[in-house]
Amino acid sequence: MFKQRVVFVHGAGSFGAAAWPRQHGLALSYDALFLRRHGYDPVAEPVESSFEEDAGILLRSLADDGRGAVGGHVVAHAQGAVAAMMAAVERPDLVYSLTLVEPACLSLTAELPATAAHIALMKPLLDVRHQLSDDDFQREFVRRVYATDLQHPATVEEKRSARRLRLQVPPWEAPLHIVPGVPTLVLTGGWEPLYEEIAGYLRETGALHRTAAGGHRPQDSIEGDRIIRSFIGDASRVQARAS
Structure with a gap:
């Protein structure tokens, strides 16, 4: 049975599957990929981060499964949300839905x-x-x-x-634009005005905003995980009908 793809993009700190402990179970229903951003390796020395390299890694994960372009849902945390938004602007046809958790998209709200x-x-x-x-x-x-x-x-x-x-490039230097026509969820922890301000800006441009306890990692809470799974489930059913 064909499974829709879900790609997870971590922020700072833990990376790969370790950054998404509550979401591992989504692999039962989806083709789940847990990416490592540019410069994140368990052995190699870190290098300067790159918004463009991160977006490229994400787009390649959406566009290549050995059978051609397939697309998928993207779930991104903190700095990873920058690459997610850039990828969705460049190839909205490959992004079925966008979930941004505590997004560090400061260049959108730099004057707020x-x-x-x-x-x-x-x-x-x-x-x-x-x-x-x-x-x-x-x-x-x-x-x-x-x-x-x-x-x-x-x-x-x-x-x-x-x-x-x-070595992380300041997030307020990211070349971000609003994503056209991609269903978007913003999940915040309700603890920090910075992220609530970014969420408010994205809500005004059409995103759905939800809050769950958990500080900077609301995806680790039961409610945060439920919100993410519900949103992806709704978006996957819409995508299945459109396919």
């Missing part, structure tokens, strides 16, 4: 109050990221975003994670 305040707070740090050590950057990043102190990374993977964080 919460986003402007966040950029003003983080830009001085991002501007000097190449002059800082991985540890120093991560510690200051966490202090500014979460107002808490962080211990120095100890394990090899913690050190790689710190380097990946430092």
Whole structure:
């Protein structure tokens, strides 16, 4: 039986299937792919992130299954939402639906109050990221975003994670545009005005906005997972009727 594809795009931190623990079960009903963004590898040293490379990875996962272009549903978290939106703008024919979880699409709302305040707070740090050590950057990043102190990374993977964080291109530099005609869900955790502001902007352009507890990872909550599955299920039935 043919299964529609669902492609998951992670944010910072964990990647691949590890970034979507509650969504693994979707593989029973869908052809589920859990991507690794550019520069994310369990062994290789991290490299500078790239919006374009990430979008390319996503589009290739939608366009090639050995039988030609098939398309699919896209679920993306945080910085991964940037690549998801870029891919949907470039090839809306391949994106059946778009689920953006706490999307870091700051370039869309750069002039709105919460986003402007966040950029003003983080830009001085991002501007000097190449002059800082991985540890120093991560510690200051966490202090500014979460107002808490962080211990120095100890394990090899913690050190790689710190380097990946430092090498992320600022999300407010992303060349984003509104996605034309693709059913879109925005899921937020209701904890941070920045993400609620982005969600409000996307809602005004036609997206469906839902909130579930869970902070920056509402997809890990029972309700957040239910919302994602329900939206994809509705979109998959619409796509099946159109096929």
